[in-house]
Every structure is written in C-alpha cells, then in structure tokens.
Amino acid sequence: MDYQQMEQSLKAVSDETRMLILKYLSKEALCICEFTELLDMSQPAISQHMRKLKQAQLICEEKRGRWTIWSLNEEHGLFEVLTTLLAMLPEPERTVESLIAEGKKVNCT
Amino acid sequence: MDYQQMEQSLKAVSDETRMLILKYLSKEALCICEFTELLDMSQPAISQHMRKLKQAQLICEEKRGRWTIWSLNEEHGLFEVLTTLLAMLPEPERTVESLIAEGKKVNCT
C-alpha cells in the first residue's frame, strides 16, 4: 500500500463520528436513517461522513428500494487492522437493540 | 481505549510526512536535523510534526546535548497496530545509509 492511500484511509477513520459509524457497521449493515437516530446527528452530516468513508473504499453501499444499505468493505487492505482498532473501542451507548425496541429499526435486509 | 484518544492518535498518524517520520523511527532513533535532510523539509515544519506526534504520545524525546533524539513510544496502546501499518508501507527513497555516506548523520547515540 502506498503512502497516499494509507493517508486517505486513516484520515477517513480518524474522526470520532466515523469511528462510531464503523463500530456499528462492524456488527451489521445499516442505513443512514438509522445512523441519524443512533448518533443523534443530521441526515446531511451522516451522508457526508458516508461519502468520505466510501471514497476511502472502507464501506460498500447497496441500494435497496429507497434505502441505501452500508456495510464494511472486507476487501480493503486495512480491513484486518480496522477490525482490530474497532475492537479496542467501547460499545456505543445507543444500541441497535434500543432502535428495535422503539420500532425505529428499518427492515431493509 | 476511548474514542477521543483513538481519534487523536490516528489523526497524528494520518499524514504522509508523519508516516514517513514514523517509518524511519521504526528502524532507529533520529533527530530533527536528520529529518530535514531525509524529507527535504524545513526545520520548523519537522519540529511541528514532532510536536503533534508527541502530543499523541506516539513518540518519545530524549535531550542529548544540543540534539533531541526521537524514538517510537513502544508503550503506546496502538504500538502494535502502528508497527503493522508501517510494515505495509514501502521503504522511503532517501535512506539513513545515504545520510551516512554524505557525512550528514549525527552521532548522537
């Protein structure tokens, strides 16, 4: 891997919001509307974070009806390192289970 | 490790110049005047990169006469991950050997 690609990948990861997004995605694929709930953040903000992660090829998108389902890109050269890093981080306060409990989980999968 | 600390560490790493500095330091301790040669960059620029890496506790400094010797901090929580990342990067064009050949290597150790 060259320095530029490493720089782009690490820059994409090194943001608290995006680390949270990746932490959630390390367990299951999710869509943007779910992240706005989980992270209590505006939709454009999430959308822009997704674009940054996608440009670094760290995540994949799959259009499903009106939803876009995002998942980790397991083919990325840093996937194993990323998994190691994410495992070092504590579980987020807001869980997907709480989303389900509130009936806010989208059944896109 | 918490999200803020991970963010600070990864932000410190995710810069091409600093990745080069860390790559060199993964082999031997060096001082700033050597980096200005190796990276062909101004002394204040290197000094400021060092400050950033030190704030993230990724490197240690040791004052030796008029030199400051920098080395990787092996106690850092991300030391192993960092080593893995640096091993993925190609060797820099400019080598410490070429510094020695030109008589520009400082004998600070």
Add this chain to the structure above:
DNA sequence: TGTATATATAAGTGTTTGCTTATATAATGA
C-alpha cells in the same frame, strides 16, 4: 565571551474539515 548549531515557538496564510440550512433527486404508496 562570542559565534555557530539544534530546536522551539510565534505569527501569517491558503487549504481542508465538519457542520449547518436549503434544495434536489428518486423511490413508495395512497
């Protein structure tokens, strides 16, 4: 002491970042 050397710090500048609000696009369903 005075000069050279190694490094740090300060101030200035153009670029990037991460949000905001507003709007566009595109699929769903009454």
Add this chain to the structure above:
DNA sequence: TCATTATATAAGCAAACACTTATATATACA
C-alpha cells in the same frame, strides 16, 4: 398523480491544518 420518505448535493462558515518566515532559546565550542 401527488404527498411522503430516504438520501444526496450545494453553499456558507468557523475551526483546524500544514506550511511559511522570523525570531527566541539553549547548548557547544573556539
């Protein structure tokens, strides 16, 4: 068809970033 829903994009803005030049500090050595 029309309103709703999910997402993307654009423009604006304050803060952070990575350099620059100028200057300060501090050690070494003649």
